Amino acid sequence: MTLLAILVRLKLKQQPGRLQVLLETIVGAFDSLCKSTLGERGRTYLPFIGSLFIFVWLSNIIGIIPGLEEPTRDANTPIGLMAVSLLTAHISSIRLRGFKEYIKEYFEPGLRIRGVWLPNVFLAPLNVIGECGKAISMSFRLFGNIFGGGVIIVVVSSLVSFVGLPPFLHLFLGLFVGTVQAMVFSILALTYTAVATS
């Protein structure tokens, strides 16, 4: 994939060929996705979101090659990817607004007594639990879908003695669901970053 990118880069032309148009369309779609979610800052996150998508996508669909197993079928891979994406969101929040504002976020919505902002200590635990919920749901969504898809393929294939159905199962559960989940994962990473930095 890197080779492909370098090859196309070397042959960049004013009047693009077929391959260049294809790649430009893909990059352009991600660029406009980042920009419309994050505004002008969006382009900074384009390499991260793009490579996150490509990594998750390839990890999800690699199972259609016989003998290879999806890395995302092991719960550790999604958890690691989730940690990277949420760290990005939190660190960009700290960098953009400073540490004080970042901590203050956890005590929102604050109490207002005679116009003075006071931290709402009762809401802080709930906000922290909410963050943990984000982490759990993001990683287990990917893991559960890919793992479940793999289990369904194995069970149904052995029920029909590996005749007829398995290619279609791979097509739907491997390619289609894998692509959708990769998209969902990268869009979630992007949106959490946008929410954290807004």
Next chain:
Amino acid sequence: MAGQEITTLVNAMTFMGAGIAMGFGAVGAGAGEGLTAALAVKGMARQPEVGGRISGIMLLGQAVDTSPSVFGFIIALLLIIQPQEIDSLPRAAALLGAGVAMSIGTLGSGLAIGWIASRACTFVGYRPAVAGLVTRTMLLGGAIAETLGIFSFVVALLLLSTT
């Protein structure tokens, strides 16, 4: 896996949990996907020229809608292939609880995602120009609606790992 012997009442409770997990698990996703398809048809009848776009969005929404049911399916399978030597009632109750948690959690998520996806399909029929935005919002909303189903999946996995 097929044809396992049901020896004790305790063992039977595990299989009951598996049945409940998959049975109710199918209701939410089934209803949700049906609603999605129904409203996709409505959107298409309104704007036949964006029919292809709408059926793409419908398939996407249904794929997201399936995933809570997939969780229910995993839990049901894990319950069925539990080792036979379950002999304590509390352990069997925990396994039954895993099935119940998964089933009802899946029900809500499946219905909610179906609701979201169906509205997305209809309104693309109303305003095809914003199809990209609608699709993205649908994916995001569906993912968040799925969160609670994922929580019940995690709880069911924890219950399964009790000893």
